[in-house]
Amino acid sequence: MEENQKPKAAPLDALVALVKDDLDAVNRTIVERMDSPVALIPQLAGHIVAAGGKRLRPLLTLASARMCGYDGVAEGQMRHVNLATCVEFIHTATLLHDDVVDESALRRGKQSANAVWGNQASVLVGDFLFSRAFELMVEDGSLKVLAILSRASSVIAEGEVAQLITTNDTDTDEAAYLGVVQGKTAELFAAACQVGGVVAEQDETREKALRDYGMALGIAFQLVDDFLDYSAKQEALGKTVGDDFREGKLTLPVILAFQRGSEEEKTFWRRCLEDMDQTDADLAHAMDLMRAHGSLDETLTRARDYGAQARAALEVFPDSPVRQCLLDIVDFTVERAY
Structure with missing residues (x-):
């Protein structure tokens, strides 16, 4: 199985190569904007940012803008870079808060920030990153961008609270579960893609297509994550099998x-x-x-269905290397299960 994992990362590697200069700029901006005279802030934030994440969400912002013909660097602008950084800060802040709520000791195979520095520091640094994200939104100057990303932040919080409510409740149905997934995971995927279209000044049809792509991709991503929690492959991902079960979470395989x-x-x-x-x-x-009830297989079937929706959403865009990478990432997302 491990021998077969390397080729499956190729779509992500290909996308990274296509937007390498932009992603390097995002990484520099992350470091700059995490800085603070309060030493614990960059120390703790840097711990989770450097913990091995794929930067998938900011990559979606950069790729969406590039697919739409935006070349901010050539124009002397950094809107796409700053907004990709904003997306990563929102994501990182939610991870810090999630690990506190879930009492997680590990994050991507390493000690979680709350395990090292405690819950109070993790929550407060998460708040700092949210604040930095809003500073970046305001600096961008677009009310539309501010509306999209600020709404995403509130929807993510609603999704997390909804998950808290459904935890330990076996009456949770598929509709409630999907609402949690759309809120806590897919909304940021959708917003990340949509703002890439906004900076590229796309029409409503293309902007909606980008949002639809991100939403469907995000749902597929979470469905596969929920499947993987009951898969031996979890150990290769630096996670323990059955965390959701031990925490009493009602995910689709259980429902x-x-x-x-x-x-x-x-x-x-x-x-x-x-x-x-x-x-x-x-x-x-x-x-x-x-x-016995086929719920794991059906979860993967649903993931493939949402993957097909994501692919279909990109049909309004002409063929290009970036579009092909975004299509391939859909397959990569689903194939993580194998």
């Missing part, structure tokens, strides 16, 4: 297995996820039930 289960099985799920009364053998049994 489908619960709905299709017998009364005896539903009693099992309620004990494990509502009462949080779990034994060492319960995770393996839960995974057996998910396989």
Whole structure:
């Protein structure tokens, strides 16, 4: 399996190569804007920023702008770079807050910031990064950009609260789950793509197409993540198998297995996820039930369906190397499951 993983990263590598100068500028801007006379801020923020993320969301902003013909560097402008940085700061802030809420000890295989510096510092530095993101939005000067990214920030927060409400609640249905996914994950993908079209001064049709692409890609991304939580491949990703189960989260593999289960099985799920009364053998049994009811396979099928929607959204754009990379990233996102 590990031997087969390297080629699957090629679409992301190809996109990085196409926007390398822009991405280098984003990385420099991240370092500059994280700086603060309060030493703990750049220290803690730098810890999570350097923890091995793929910079997928800012890459989407840079790629969307490039696909639409925007060349800010040639024009002496850095709008796309600053907004890509803004997107990364919003994402990083949510990760800091998420790890506190989830009491996570690991982030991408390394100690989480809250495990090293504590919850209070992580929450406050997350707030700092949100504030920096809003400074970048204001500096851009576009009310439309400000509206898109500020709304994304509030929708992400709503999604996180919605997830908190659905945790430990086996009555959670697919619609509620999808609402959480759209809020906490897909909204930032959509906004990241949309602002790339805004800086390139695209018409409403193309701007909406970029947003639709990002939304569908983000949903597919989260569906695969939720599948992977019950996959042995998690260990290769620096995560432990079954974190969602241990935290009582109702993700699609569990929701489908619960709905299709017998009364005896539903009693099992309620004990494990509502009462949080779990034994060492319960995770393996839960995974057996998910396989028996086909809920893991169906989660991947849904991911592929959203991937197809993302690909279709880009049909309004002419063929180009960047467009092809964005199409390939859809496949890469879904294929992470294999």
